[in-house]
Amino acid sequence: MNQKYQTSESALSPSGRFGRLSYLGWNMLMSFSILIIIGIIAAFSPGLLADPTTMTGSSMLATVLIGIAYIVLLYFSFVFTIRRLHDRNHIGWLSLLILVPGINLLFILYLIFAKGDDRSNQYGPRRNAKGWEKVLAWFYILIFPLAILAAIALPAYQDYVTRAQQAQMEQSIHHVD
Structure with missing residues (x-):
C-alpha cells in the first residue's frame, strides 16, 4: 500500500485501520x-419523557429521531470497532462480540489496550492518529472515569x-410530640 491510500481513505468507512x-x-467525537x-x-420536545399513553405528535417524532440517532451510533460503533480490529490484523466479523453481554466489556477493553501492528498488514498500512484524534482520545480517557465516578457518587x-431529610422530619415529628 502506498501513501495515496493513507490520505484518501475515509475514517467513516469500515475498510482501513484505527x-x-x-x-x-x-x-469520543461520535x-x-x-x-x-x-x-x-x-x-424541542418537552413531552418526550411524559407518559407514553399521552404522547403528542412532536414527542413521537422526537422518539423516532432519537431511535435513528441510536441506529447511527450503533453503525459507527461497528465501523470503528472493525477498523480497530483491522489494526490488530483481525477480521471485522469479530466486532459482533460487542453484542454479547459480559464479553463485550472485556472485548472493548482489549480494543483499547491491545497494541496494533506496527507494519502494514492485509488491511493496509499503519495509520497515524491525527492531532485532533489524540486530543479527543485523551479527553475521553480523562472524562470516562470521571463519568463512571459521577454515575456512582451522585445517586449515592x-x-x-x-x-437525612427523612430522619430530620422524623426527629421534628418526635420533638413536637
Whole structure:
C-alpha cells in the first residue's frame, strides 16, 4: 500500500485501520455528537419523557429521531470497532462480540489496550492518529472515569440527602410530640 491510500481513505468507512488513539478519538467525537443531537431533540420536545399513553405528535417524532440517532451510533460503533480490529490484523466479523453481554466489556477493553501492528498488514498500512484524534482520545480517557465516578457518587449522594431529610422530619415529628 502506498501513501495515496493513507490520505484518501475515509475514517467513516469500515475498510482501513484505527490505532488506539484514533479509535478512542472517533468514539469520543461520535458520542459527543449524538449527545448534542439528542439534547437538541429533547429541548424541542418537552413531552418526550411524559407518559407514553399521552404522547403528542412532536414527542413521537422526537422518539423516532432519537431511535435513528441510536441506529447511527450503533453503525459507527461497528465501523470503528472493525477498523480497530483491522489494526490488530483481525477480521471485522469479530466486532459482533460487542453484542454479547459480559464479553463485550472485556472485548472493548482489549480494543483499547491491545497494541496494533506496527507494519502494514492485509488491511493496509499503519495509520497515524491525527492531532485532533489524540486530543479527543485523551479527553475521553480523562472524562470516562470521571463519568463512571459521577454515575456512582451522585445517586449515592442523593440517597444520603433523602435519608437525612427523612430522619430530620422524623426527629421534628418526635420533638413536637
